[in-house]
Amino acid sequence: MSQINLTRRQFFKVAGSGVGVTSMTAMGLAQAIDPVFAKPYKLEKTVETRSTCPYCSVSCGVLMYSRKDSNGKMKLIHVEGDPDNPVNKGTLCPKGAGILEMVESPNRLQFPEVREPGSKEWKRISWDEALNRIAKHMKADRDKNFVAKNAEGVTVNRWNTFGMLVSSASNNEAGYLSHKVLRSLGVVALDTQARI
Numbered sequence: 166m167s168q169i170n171l172t173r174r175q176f177f178k179v180a181g182s183g184v185g186v187t188s189m190t191a192m193g194l195a196q197a198i199d200p201v202f203a204k205p206y207k208l209e210k211t212v213e214t215r216s217t218c219p220y221c222s223v224s225c226g227v228l229m230y231s232r233k234d235s236n237g238k239m240k241l242i243h244v245e246g247d248p249d250n251p252v253n254k255g256t257l258c259p260k261g262a263g264i265l266e267m268v269e270s271p272n273r274l275q276f277p278e279v280r281e282p283g284s285k286e287w288k289r290i291s292w293d294e295a296l297n298r299i300a301k302h303m304k305a306d307r308d309k310n311f312v313a314k315n316a317e318g319v320t321v322n323r324w325n326t327f328g329m330l331v332s333s334a335s336n337n338e339a340g341y342l343s344h345k346v347l348r349s350l351g352v353v354a355l356d357t358q359a360r361i
């Protein structure tokens with residue numbers, strides 16, 4: 166077994182240089198001595214925004230980092246769990262970890278579109294037109310398919326040909342109102358995106 170012989174003076178010299186390197190690293194000076202640390206910091210010049218994952222009622226806290234792109238527009242570049250949030254303490258499930266892709270996806274729909282019967286093309290429409298069309302289709306379908314009584318004559322008031330997916334990130338009041346309105350119309354198939 167080899168043995169290293171150091172004088173007391175030599176020992177303090179080696180120990181001192183070790184402390185010096187450790188301190189330099191802690192002070193962010195590691196870039197100066199190790200090229201591995203010379204890469205630019207990923208979150209440099211970003212704006213940090215606290216938010217809540219929109220996917221399910223767990224409501225994990227997220228930190229969102231944005232930076233100006235070459236056109237001067239803020240662009241989301243990184244998302245991670247908020248370590249200070251008591252719900253998730255910095256963790257995210259795979260859905261939450263994919264928020265960046267949802268926000269910045271080139272396939273993301275950002276306005277309503279309609280494909281008219283017999284057409285192959287999707288056409289952009291206004292939000293007002295979209296809501297009016299949806300209301301019109303809902304009424305026509307309900308008028309046609311609403312079931313007031315079942316085969317035994319028992320009142321059931323069901324609208325089985327329509328379903329609604331509401332937001333699991335809604336607050337209690339919005340959830341209560343959605344539930345009341347849809348159940349009063351006879352909607353049975355009511356769910357949130359938390360189960361998808």
Ligand code: SF4
Nearest residue numbers: 218220221225258261
């Ligand atoms: S989808 Fe995942 S990350 Fe988002 S709130 Fe639910 S558990 Fe949290």
